[in-house]
Amino acid sequence: MEIIAKLGSLFGLSFISGINLYATVAVVGFCSKFNLVHGLPPELSVLGNDVVIFIAVFLYLLEFFADKIPGLDTLWDSIHTLIRPLGGAMLAVMQVGEASPALEVIVFMLGASLASAAHITKAGTRLIVNTSPEPFSNILISLGEDVGAVGFAYLCLAHPVLSFFLTLVCLGIILLVMPLIFRTLRMLFSAVFFRIKCFFAKDTPWAMSRFLPFSWNTFWEEQKGNKERLVWTGPAYAVRVPGIRRFTPLRVVITSTAIHLLYKRWFRLQKHFLSLDEVEEQKRFPGALLSRWLLRTSRGDWLFSLYQPLSKTLPEDLRANPRSEADAVTR
Known part of the structure; x- marks a missing residue:
């Protein structure tokens, strides 16, 4: 003792x-x-x-x-x-x-x-x-x-x-x-x-929302459907997403038919899938560094944190024509 x-x-x-x-x-x-x-x-x-x-x-x-x-x-x-x-x-x-x-x-x-x-x-x-x-x-x-x-x-x-x-x-x-x-x-x-990067390169949010990085692209090509077209993509963090730990870094991919969440767990690439038909409403809550992106779905509310400048490039209507909506957002 x-x-x-x-x-x-x-x-x-x-x-x-x-x-x-x-x-x-x-x-x-x-x-x-x-x-x-x-x-x-x-x-x-x-x-x-x-x-x-x-x-x-x-x-x-x-x-x-x-x-x-x-x-x-x-x-x-x-x-x-x-x-x-x-x-x-x-x-x-x-x-x-x-x-x-x-x-x-x-x-x-x-x-x-x-x-x-x-x-x-x-x-x-x-x-x-x-x-x-x-x-x-x-x-x-x-x-x-x-x-x-x-x-x-x-x-x-x-x-x-x-x-x-x-x-x-x-x-x-x-x-x-x-x-x-x-x-x-x-x-x-x-x-x-990211905020500092945007200060020196104004088009960073637009460029990031249009293309997947090479490290994710191969995995994405294997997972996507034949008729899916990329509408928007960008990094995000899970705040309240079923099955994903809080503040896990994600790569969000919005396509013409679904929302895909790509992330790593135990050094292995994982994917969550949410059909656009399940999305009832989306809301964006601006912040100084991070904005909150809320998806009201038939499976409950999904909440994410996005870089504030990048969140401005989100499509206003997820079910709109992918190409015209993406172009309208970037303009």
């Missing part, structure tokens, strides 16, 4: 420093200076220094206000991409005391990894939340992080055994949500790069 308690403090403080390093250092400093928790590793007593506490609290207050402003919080997280993992590694190494160089290197890597996992999850989640037009969700999540960081840091010192198991639970949750976060971040960064 003593080993678990030691690991609980070591792992827990490293992990939560990836969420808020300065709050973690401040909590450890206060607990050490005022003896709020007994039996702390003597190596952590340096954090009880008045100067260390003052700087930690000052930086925490800066982060507290910066973290509530959409955009500025992303910049702050970007700056701390190296700072938080290094801080987590430092807190881990400080707790092992006199140890062999090999053990210190192992603990350093573990502390940095735990802090990095927490930091990536925090930064990715906040970037996703910032896509919402209202600021309140960003503020609420930030306040939750502040309370959670202070509370979890104290828990790691006062109840290290419990913090050990809670850290394992948090890591398990991160493993489950990390693929979704990476897919979402890829979508957002791709939308930014």
Whole structure:
């Protein structure tokens, strides 16, 4: 049990420093200076220094206000991409005391990894939340992080055994949500790069909507019907599509008879098929970087995210004459 308690403090403080390093250092400093928790590793007593506490609290207050402003919080997280993992590694190494160089290197890597996992999850989640037009969700999540960081840091010192198991639970949750976060971040960064590309080449959306890339064309030629004619094509991301994971990158192909969704899963090309006869209504909801494309079908609502400039080239009437509709859209 003593080993678990030691690991609980070591792992827990490293992990939560990836969420808020300065709050973690401040909590450890206060607990050490005022003896709020007994039996702390003597190596952590340096954090009880008045100067260390003052700087930690000052930086925490800066982060507290910066973290509530959409955009500025992303910049702050970007700056701390190296700072938080290094801080987590430092807190881990400080707790092992006199140890062999090999053990210190192992603990350093573990502390940095735990802090990095927490930091990536925090930064990715906040970037996703910032896509919402209202600021309140960003503020609420930030306040939750502040309370959670202070509370979890104290828990790691006062109840290290419990913090050990809670850290394992948090890591398990991160493993489950990390693929979704990476897919979402890829979508957002791709939308930014596409917007920049359109700034330098105005005809990019038109050209992209007319032709399939070579990597998809061979697969498409094998899948399409004999009488199908391409009306529109473009990259998209599944927001709510039956059988497809959220924010999976797709290649949408609209033909004279159907809508085909081409995508990769486990390195294999896959296809979803939706007949135009099943489409009851389509709507487009413009956004700054990404637009939402809603298809009301007999199988339920299908929702996609499209690059905003590309969404303007979508056919207004999916059942219109393919060639004349496509030409009208591009004009």
